[in-house]
Amino acid sequence: MDLLNKLQLQLAGLEEKSLIRKRRHVETPTGPRVKVDGRDMLCFSSNDYLSLAGHPKVMAALQEGVSLYGAGSGASHLISGHSRAHAQLEERLAGFVGPYLESPKALYFCTGYMANLAVLTGLAVGDKDTEIFSESLNHASLIDGARLSRTTVKVVGHADVASLATLLEQSTAANKIVVTDSVFSMDGDLAPLPALLALCEKHGAWLVVDDAHGFGTLGENGRGALEHFNLRSPYLVYVGTLGKAAGVGGAFVAAHELVIETLIQRARPYIFTTAAPPALAHALLASVDIIEGEEGRQRRAHVQALIAHLKANLKLKRWQLMPSDTAVQPIVIGDNAETMRVSAALYAQGFWVGGIRPPTVPVGTSRLRLTLAAGHTLEELDRVIAAIHVLEEQS
Ligand SMILES: *Cc1c(COP(=O)(O)O)cnc(C)c1O
Secondary structure, three states: OOHHHHHHHHHHHHHHOOOOOOOOOEOOOOOOEEEEOOEEEEEOOOOOOOOOOOOHHHHHHHHHHHHHHOOOOOOEHHHHHOOHHHHHHHHHHHHHHHHHOOOEEEEEEOOHHHHHHHHHHHHOOOHHHEEEEEEOOOOHHHHHHHHHOOOEEEEEOOOOHHHHHHHHHHOOOOEEEEEEEOEOOOOOOEOOHHHHHHHHHHHOEEEEEEOOOOOOOOOOOOOOHHHHHOOOOOOEEEEEEOOOOOOOOOEEEEEEHHHHHHHHHHOHHHHOOEOOOHHHHHHHHHHHHHHHOHHHHHHHHHHHHHHHHHHHHOOOOOOEEOOOOOOEEEEEEEOHHHHHHHHHHHHHOOEEOEEEOOOOOOOOOEEEEEEOOOOOOHHHHHHHHHHHHHHHHHO
């Protein structure tokens, strides 16, 4: 069979299962209100939880960063691409989440995907001696990082602390790495981090925490999941992403300085890629200031008010709002085609609420992934709630 025919057949198979994904064109800064393909939309499907991507101070800082450092970095960090802006950001971030680590240093990455590949390959010293214990609902980048590390990977059931305890007890690996999302990106629930950390300390295992959805949103000062649970340990390896609540792009790893030095020396996803534009790092300094300050506190408080309002006012009969206390509020519908029909019907009414299907979520649990952001008003939330009520009635 012709090679292109094969691809066409494969794509037709996806179409048949309502699994084809389409991209839309956003014509304005992202935020609660966007213009998409010429239409004004209310967006409930972004991870810009604090609505900082369109914040005037962050946008101005990005422009200033371009004036100071130009458009691009020109090379990888270890060649000539490491800018003063990158260094300043790393220092700022190490200080920001440092209270929860020992001898903390931070390392800035182009994306969270790459940071996760780097951490899991970088920490897997002596491939044969390493075992990775990976939570079953982990983000794809952690799954790929575990694969790329060429170690033994044990998948642990969702939030199953008892199974993890058994697996750690049975393990003879000298180097053990437990890895988990903090906030599960498609469910919105929190990993039992205090129990996981206690097990890691008992067994001398690393605990890698991917706080993509917690950084900026969790904790009194927005320092994320470690602040939320008040955890502190030299075994913690923290990954925060900076394209979600921080509103810009990239990610960072914060950990003991020996971990960071190991990543700089050994992690291929760090070494063999051009450094992100320094202007992004410059803009992120402004984001972190906002996150840490009074404005960040107010924005987090408003997101909490929106979450409480949704839970109090969304009354579902067949569909199910998942138990989540975070800005990720999924509504499970089940069937792929029905989920996409509902998402399309909402879209037609001006509400952009993404439908999430396998393989992103398990088969039979397709869902609307409604995300709340600081820029949404309670009135806007009421409007989407009313629309969902009517659609469930008709569906
Ligand atoms: C978004 C996300 C990532 C990837 O981060 P990017 O900066 O978007 O590459 C990693 N882990 C989780 C849990 C995420 O949600």
